[in-house]
Each structure stands twice: as C-alpha cells, then as structure tokens.
Amino acid sequence: MQTSPVPRLELTGITKRFPGVLANDNVGFAVKPGEIHALLGENGAGKSTLVKMIYGIMQPDAGQIRWNGQAITVSNPKAARKLGIGMVFQHFSLFDAMTVLENIALGLDTRVPQRELEAKIRAVMQQYGLLLDPHRTVSTLSVGERQRIEIVRALLLDPELLIMDEPTSVLTPQEVEQLFVVLRKLASEGCSILYISHKLHEIKALCDTATILRGGKLVDTCDPKVETSRSMAEKMIGAGLKEIRKPAGRSFGQERLIVNRLNLPGVGPFGITLSDITFTARAGEIFGIAGVAGNGQNALLLALSGEAPSEDADAISVDGARVGRLTAKQRRMKGMASVPEERNGHAAVPDFSLSDNTILTARDRLGMVQGGLINSGAARTYAGEVITSFAVKAQGPGSLAGSLSGGNLQKYIMGREIMQKPGVLVVSQPTWGVDAGAAAAIHQALVDLAGQGSAIVVISQDLDELLSLCDTLAVINGGRLSKPMQVAGADIHEIGLLMGGIHGDHAAPEPAHAH
Amino acid sequence: MQMTPEFFILAIVTIVGISTPILLAALGELVVEKAGVLNLGVEGMMLVGAIAGFATTVFTGNPWVGVLAAAAAGATSSLIFGFLTLSLNSNQVATGLALTIFGTGVSSLIGTAFVGRIVPQFGSIFPPELARDPILKVLFGYSPIVYFSIIMVVLVWWFLTSTRAGLILRAVGENDLSAHSIGYSVIGVRYLAVAFGGAMAGIGGAYFSLVITPMWAERMTAGRGWIALALVVFASWRAPRLLVGAYFFGVLVYLELFAKASGLSILPSQFWAAMPYLMTVVVLTLISMRDRIGLNAPACLGKPFLPAT
Numbered sequence: 001m002q003t004s005p006v007p008r009l010e011l012t013g014i015t016k017r018f019p020g021v022l023a024n025d026n027v028g029f030a031v032k033p034g035e036i037h038a039l040l041g042e043n044g045a046g047k048s049t050l051v052k053m054i055y056g057i058m059q060p061d062a063g064q065i066r067w068n069g070q071a072i073t074v075s076n077p078k079a080a081r082k083l084g085i086g087m088v089f090q091h092f093s094l095f096d097a098m099t100v101l102e103n104i105a106l107g108l109d110t111r112v113p114q115r116e117l118e119a120k121i122r123a124v125m126q127q128y129g130l131l132l133d134p135h136r137t138v139s140t141l142s143v144g145e146r147q148r149i150e151i152v153r154a155l156l157l158d159p160e161l162l163i164m165d166e167p168t169s170v171l172t173p174q175e176v177e178q179l180f181v182v183l184r185k186l187a188s189e190g191c192s193i194l195y196i197s198h199k200l201h202e203i204k205a206l207c208d209t210a211t212i213l214r215g216g217k218l219v220d221t222c223d224p225k226v227e228t229s230r231s232m233a234e235k236m237i238g239a240g241l242k243e244i245r246k247p248a249g250r251s252f253g254q255e256r257l258i259v260n261r262l263n264l265p266g267v268g269p270f271g272i273t274l275s276d277i278t279f280t281a282r283a284g285e286i287f288g289i290a291g292v293a294g295n296g297q298n299a300l301l302l303a304l305s306g307e308a309p310s311e312d313a314d315a316i317s318v319d320g321a322r323v324g325r326l327t328a329k330q331r332r333m334k335g336m337a338s339v340p341e342e343r344n345g346h347a348a349v350p351d352f353s354l355s356d357n358t359i360l361t362a363r364d365r366l367g368m369v370q371g372g373l374i375n376s377g378a379a380r381t382y383a384g385e386v387i388t389s390f391a392v393k394a395q396g397p398g399s400l401a402g403s404l405s406g407g408n409l410q411k412y413i414m415g416r417e418i419m420q421k422p423g424v425l426v427v428s429q430p431t432w433g434v435d436a437g438a439a440a441a442i443h444q445a446l447v448d449l450a451g452q453g454s455a456i457v458v459i460s461q462d463l464d465e466l467l468s469l470c471d472t473l474a475v476i477n478g479g480r481l482s483k484p485m486q487v488a489g490a491d492i493h494e495i496g497l498l499m500g501g502i503h504g505d506h507a508a509p510e511p512a513h514a515h
Numbered sequence: 516m517q518m519t520p521e522f523f524i525l526a527i528v529t530i531v532g533i534s535t536p537i538l539l540a541a542l543g544e545l546v547v548e549k550a551g552v553l554n555l556g557v558e559g560m561m562l563v564g565a566i567a568g569f570a571t572t573v574f575t576g577n578p579w580v581g582v583l584a585a586a587a588a589g590a591t592s593s594l595i596f597g598f599l600t601l602s603l604n605s606n607q608v609a610t611g612l613a614l615t616i617f618g619t620g621v622s623s624l625i626g627t628a629f630v631g632r633i634v635p636q637f638g639s640i641f642p643p644e645l646a647r648d649p650i651l652k653v654l655f656g657y658s659p660i661v662y663f664s665i666i667m668v669v670l671v672w673w674f675l676t677s678t679r680a681g682l683i684l685r686a687v688g689e690n691d692l693s694a695h696s697i698g699y700s701v702i703g704v705r706y707l708a709v710a711f712g713g714a715m716a717g718i719g720g721a722y723f724s725l726v727i728t729p730m731w732a733e734r735m736t737a738g739r740g741w742i743a744l745a746l747v748v749f750a751s752w753r754a755p756r757l758l759v760g761a762y763f764f765g766v767l768v769y770l771e772l773f774a775k776a777s778g779l780s781i782l783p784s785q786f787w788a789a790m791p792y793l794m795t796v797v798v799l800t801l802i803s804m805r806d807r808i809g810l811n812a813p814a815c816l817g818k819p820f821l822p823a824t
Contacts, residue, residue: 057696076698077697077698093696097814098685098686102682105682
C-alpha cells in the first residue's frame with residue numbers, strides 16, 4: 001500500500017451560515033493529486049456554497065482550507081486562480097456578443113498579447129481535443145462548445161485543481177463522453193478534479209472518490225466504483241427511493257392533441273424559429289420532447305400554450321377543436337393547460353398569494369370570476385385543496401408564491417393545473433431545480449393524470465427524466481422536431497445524435513394524417 | 516443669397532459648431548451605456564457643465580480652466596447619479612430624469628448671478644492667417660474643443676475595440692453577473708464610466724456657454740442632451756457612426772437657422788426647428804424595428820447589478 005501523499009486540497013470543519021439556513025455544517029474532506037473527486041448531493045445540499053468558498057467567492061464562517069499542506073484563506077477568485085484552482089461554472093460566465101478569444105482573454109488575470117494568446121489557446125485545444133474557432137461569436141455556439149470555452153479558459157492557467165459544477169446537465173450523451181475523455185487525460189497528468197453532480201451513473205463512470213452531502217452536512221465519503229447507484233442515491237436523499245408507479249400494459253385512446261406543421265418565426269436576434277413541428281399525443285400518453293437547452297423549447301412551449309398564437313388555425317388541434325390561432329385563455333377553455341419552465345414571474349406572480357395565483361389560470365374553468373367580480377372564497381378553497389393534495393409546504397392559501405421554495409412552488413403550480421383536469425397538459429422542465437422528493441411527487445401526479453385519460457407533453461432537458469416518465473419521445477434541435485419514437489426500446493445513442501443535430505433518416509417530419 | 520464657396524464654408528463651420536456639443540455628450544453616454552448604465556441625465560449634466568465652465572471662466576479669465584471646471588462639475592453631478600443607481604440600486608431611468616431636472620434647476624439658480632457677464636474667448640490654436648482665411652478656416656477656424664471632440668471619437672473607438680480595459684468595460688455591460696464571477700469590479704467599472712460620461716457632457720455644456728454664445732442664458736443647451744441620447748442608439752453604440760450622426764443632426768439644425776435667416780424656406784422655420792427631434796423619433800422607431808440592433812446593444816443596459824449572495 002502506498003503512503004498517501006499530501007492532499008492537494010483538504011477541508012476541515014467548514015461551516016457557512018446564511019440568514020435562516022445552515023448551508024454547510026462542519027464539512028471536511030480531502031482531494032489527492034490527480035484524483036477525480038465527486039461532490040454529490042441534492043439541490044440545496046450545500047455543494048455550490050462549498051465550492052464557492054474553495055474558489056474564494058465566499059468566505060467560510062468557520063473551518064480551515066489547506067492547499068498542498070498549507071493553511072490558506074482564499075480571499076477572491078483571483079487569489080484562487082493564482083493558487084492554481086480553476087473553476088467551470090454550471091451557468092457559464094460568458095459574454096454572448098463577444099468572440100471566443102475575447103471571452104478567454106477576459107478570464108485571464110494577466111494581459112497577454114492577442115496573437116500570443118491565440119497561439120496558446122490553439123495549443124491547449126490541440127492537446128485536449130477541444131476544437132473551437134477562437135474568432136466565432138459565442139452566441140453562435142452550442143452549449144457544449146460554450147462549455148469548452150470555459151474549460152480552455154481554466155486550463156490556460158495550468159490549474160492543479162479544476163472544479164466542475166454540474167458540467168453535464170446541458171450536454172448530449174456524446175458531449176458527455178468527450179468531456180470525460182478530457183477530464184481523464186487531465187487527471188492522468190496530475191490535475192485534481194472536483195466534480196459536482198447528482199448524476200450517479202456519471203460519477204460511477206468517472207470518479208475515484210465521492211463525498212456525499214445532505215442538508216449541508218457530510219454524509220459519507222465512499223468509493224463510487226464499489227457502491228451501487230441506489231446506495232449512493234439513498235445516502236444523498238436520506239430515505240428510500242420511490243419509483244414511478246406506471247400501470248402496466250396501458251393503451252392509448254383517441255388523439256387529443258394534434259400539432260400539424262406548426263411554424264413560428266424566432267423573436268429577437270438569438271431567437272429560434274420553429275419549423276414544421278408535427279406530432280400527436282393520445283389520451284393516456286405522455287409525450288416527451290428532449291433536446292439541449294436553447295433549441296426552441298421555449299418557443300415551442302409558448303406556441304403550444306397560446307402565448308405565441310400561430311397564423312394557422314389548423315396547426316394545433318385539441319380534441320378536434322382548431323386552436324392554432326387562439327390565445328392562452330381561449331385554449332384553456334378548450335381543455336388545454338400549460339406550465340412554463342420559469343416558476344417565478346411566468347407560471348406564478350411571486351408577490352401574489354397562492355390563491356390569487358390560482359385565479360390567474362383557473363378562473364374560467366372553475367368559475368372563480370362572476371360578473372367581473374372575483375369569488376375569492378372559491379379561489380381560497382381550491383388553493384387549499386391543491387396545497388393538501390400535493391403536499392405543498394406552505395402556511396396556507398394566503399402565502400406569497402415567492403415565499404415558497406422552488407420545489408414547493410413547482411408542486412403548487414403543477415397541482416393548480418392538474419386538478420383542473422385538463423384534456424391536454426403541456427409542461428416544460430417540470431422538475432428543474434426541484435429536490436428528488438418533490439420531483440417524484442410531480443412525476444407520479446403526471447402519470448396519474450395520464451391514467452385518467454389526459455394527453456401530456458413534457459418538454460425537458462433531462463433525458464433521464466424523459467426516459468423514465470414518457471411513453472413516446474421526440475427530439476427538438478434547431479427548432480425542428482424529430483420523428484417520434486417509442487421510449488421502450490429507444491436507442492440512447494441515436495437520441496444523443498438527434499440532440500446534437502445529426503438527423504440522419506429522421507430529419508423530415510411527416511405531416512399528421514388528416515382526420 | 517449666393518451659393519459661393521464662402522457660403523458653403525460658412526455653413527460647414529456653423530454645422531461643426533452645432534454638432535460638437537452633441538458629439539461630446541453622446542461620446543460620454545456611449546461609454547456609459549457600453550458599461551450597461553443608462554444615464555438619462557445628459558441634459559442636466561450639460562447644463563451643470565455650462566454654468567460651472569462659465570462661472571469659472573468669469574473668475575479666472577481663462578476658458579481652459581473653465582473647461583476643466585465644467586468637466587469636473589459634470590463628473591461630480593454624474594457621480595450623484597452613480598451613487599444612487601450603482602450603490603443604492605435606484606431605478607436608472609427615474610434617477611436620470613431627476614438628474615436632468617436637478618441640473619436644470621441648479622444651473623438656473625447659480626446662473627442668475629452671471630446674467631449679463633461676458634467671458635474671454637478661446638484663442639485659436641493655429642496661426643491667425645490660417646484660422647481667419649476665408650477658405651482654410653474650414654480646417655483651422657474652430658475652437659480647440661472641436662478638435663478635442665474629434666480626437667475623443669478616435670480615442671473612445673480605440674479604447675473600446677482594442678484595449679483590455681475597453682474589453683472589460685464591454686464585458687461589464689454585456690453580462691454583469693459573469694464579469695463579477697470572473698472577478699471584475701462591476702460597480703467600480705460603472706462608476707468610472709459614469710464619471711467619464713458626466714465629464715464629457717460637462718465639456719459639451721461648456722461649449723455652449725464658452726464658445727457658441729459666450730454669455731449665460733437659462734436652459735441654453737436647448738434639449739441637445741436628449742438628441743445626444745438618441746444619437747447613441749442611432750449610432751448603434753459605435754463611435755465612428757456617432758460622428759456621422761452628430762454631424763447629420765448638425766445639418767438639420769443648420770437648416771432651421773438658414774430658413775429663419777434667409778426666409779427662403781417654403782416651410783415655416785418652426786418645422787425645421789422640430790426636425791432634429793422628429794428625426795430622433797423616426798430613427799429610434801426604424802432602428803427598433805430591425806432585429807440586428809440588438810446584437811450591438813449592451814445586454815445589461817439599464818439593469819441594476821444584483822449579484823446573488
């Protein structure tokens with residue numbers, strides 16, 4: 001057995017308190033040179049806070065950080081970079097209107113002449129197979145390419161520790177593979193990697209050690225290659241995992257939602273144009289739309305919900321009614337409900353109470369407004385029912401929407417729509433930023449609604465979610481939708497290629513048959 | 516009236532004179548907006564600069580000192596705006612409008628003591644034979660501030676496109692949160708930009724009280740600060756286009772003066788007086804209809820910087 005060398009990074013007793021929350025409570029672990037170390041935990045487990053302290057964005061209230069054996073304080077990100085700590089953020093710190101070169105120059109602390117910088121960038125890209133044109137404008141790049149900019153930016157500083165914050169959440173499976181190749185190469189050259197994720201199969205595939213956090217506390221440090229995904233998940237969540245209960249042998253009824261050659265021009269300089277979107281969702285079917293962020297998902301949600309009505313009345317039909325030109329309100333009257341991705345400010349008004357938020361979408365279907373006057377009693381009753389049925393943690397119907405945690409607000413919004421028993425429900429990113437418990441509840445509610453004969457469309461960037469939830473799946477890329485495929489027996493590799501924009505034989509969507 | 520070469524040269528000299536204060540104020544505002552701050556107080560800062568420059572020149576007898584005082588006063592008034600919007604996160608539009616009202620009031624108040632006074636003029640920086648020559652004065656017959664404004668166009672353009680500091684400034688205006696997470700001081704950069712904008716507006720104001728009419732009149736900038744604001748959008752945040760735009764507006768204003776003086780215009784002179792403002796509305800409408808404008812507009816323009824804790 002080797003004597004273990006001095007850890008590259010060692011944390012002891014790190015504690016960080018925010019008003020009302022203990023974000024990190026006496027956390028400690030060590031990262032060895034050349035080790036790929038996973039930091040695993042749910043949303044809100046304190047992973048981000050912890051790495052922000054390592055990178056100098058925040059200061060711990062208590063505890064010690066040791067770097068190559070020396071006790072240090074990292075006062076700001078610049079100091080961290082000087083030590084040799086690089087970080088790739090989950091939300092990229094990029095400037096869309098600038099070139100790759102300008103973006104990388106901004107991330108450097110020293111002034112490097114442009115030509116020299118370009119040569120260095122090309123050398124690093126060559127060495128790690130991170131191919132990019134330094135003169136491209138960032139807005140024209142895919143998410144995976146944008147991440148490469150961040151990685152190149154970090155690598156130019158010859159880091160000894162690279163922190164990756166949820167790097168794969170927006171990548172296609174192929175891009176994930178390419179990223180892993182780069183990370184393994186880096187580790188083999190002695191760079192330590194702190195890899196933050198909640199995707200267990202990735203951690204099993206990539207990491208040497210995993211530190212698991214829950215509710216700000218250290219739960220365990222283990223070897224992910226020995227643990228099973230299930231055992232790590234249970235440590236992460238702190239309870240047994242619930243699986244989605246799907247009734248076996250379901251059959252689908254008549255076509256409830258028909259989208260036929262839906263076109264919508266893009267809005268704004270970087271807007272995505274929807275072209276010839278065609279699919280159908282049947283009674284009892286959960287139809288998933290996969291894709292990498294920024295490929296037209298937002299536009300599609302707006303087009304389906306009625307916020308961006310089409311020119312063509314036939315583009316969308318709900319239960320035989322042509323709703324293509326109708327507004328969101330009119331579509332709701334036809335039995336079509338929708339939940340957008342953004343909870344605060346789009347699906348709900350943060351400064352309104354839950355019962356007032358109920359009135360916004362349920363007023364017509366549930367008769368909450370009569371003769372121009374609000375029937376606040378009906379709204380309160382309905383809000384109360386949603387809170388009870390969906391186990392929303394809130395003081396009551398009078399709580400402000402903005403005071404709820406992300407997961408609870410999402411449960412409330414989903415409940416508000418689901419309990420109206422819509423014939424067609426369109427949801428975007430139903431479990432984005434939601435803890436696993438709430439996510440499981442939301443998934444189960446969607447399955448149950450489908451069981452009652454509704455047609456459901458789920459737009460999500462989380463492929464795992466779609467594969468476990470949906471019956472049928474199509475991929476959106478550059479505003480075009482692939483041919484739908486059965487989820488049972490779907491080929492992950494092929495879905496990945498579609499997400500990356502390689503359409504093959506599935507490029508041309510066929511028009512739905514006339515009815 | 517005869518269309519002699521002298522007539523055209525006189526017209527050009529007048530147009531350049533009209534355009535210079537707009538150009539100066541707009542250049543300052545361009546830098547401010549590139550850093551992501553919308554300061555609608557240009558008109559107020561110009562008036563503060565106008566009276567500060569005038570008063571200082573009255574006391575010192577030196578217009579150069581007056582211009583420096585105008586720049587300092589403009590910068591100081593802009594820092595009031597900066598403190599409110601950058602440190603206290605007040606609404607930029609409302610605060611900018613308040614700054615204009617404040618500047619108008621303060622300049623009128625101080626100005627009452629200076630009504631009827633006259634100040635010494637700038638000497639020419641070229642030999643008098645060149646500056647007074649009826650033809651050559653098209654090149655040499657201007658106030659030093661005019662040459663300064665043109666040098667500043669080049670400097671601002673060079674700064675924004677070719678220097679690291681300019682790149683950081685654009686980054687702050689493009690994505691303040693990213694710039695912050697990389698480790699740049701968003702608020703610090705914005706303070707500097709706002710102060711520069713104030714100084715440039717102040718010098719633009721001083722051009723009215725020291726060069727155009729070397730005496731004090733209330734509200735003598737006559738809304739040119741608003742034109743400067745529109746010009747920044749018109750130029751889609753590019754300094755060379757700002758030069759073209761400022762001179763174009765100068766032509767429009769000149770047409771009004773010409774119509775009044777010659778009586779040759781078919782349309783009433785009030786129509787020409789309204790033209791620059793009408794053109795501003797038309798240009799802003801046309802530009803906002805084109806999507807491409809969005810590509811060069813700073814993405815964080817007018818938004819307060821609120822980093823997550």
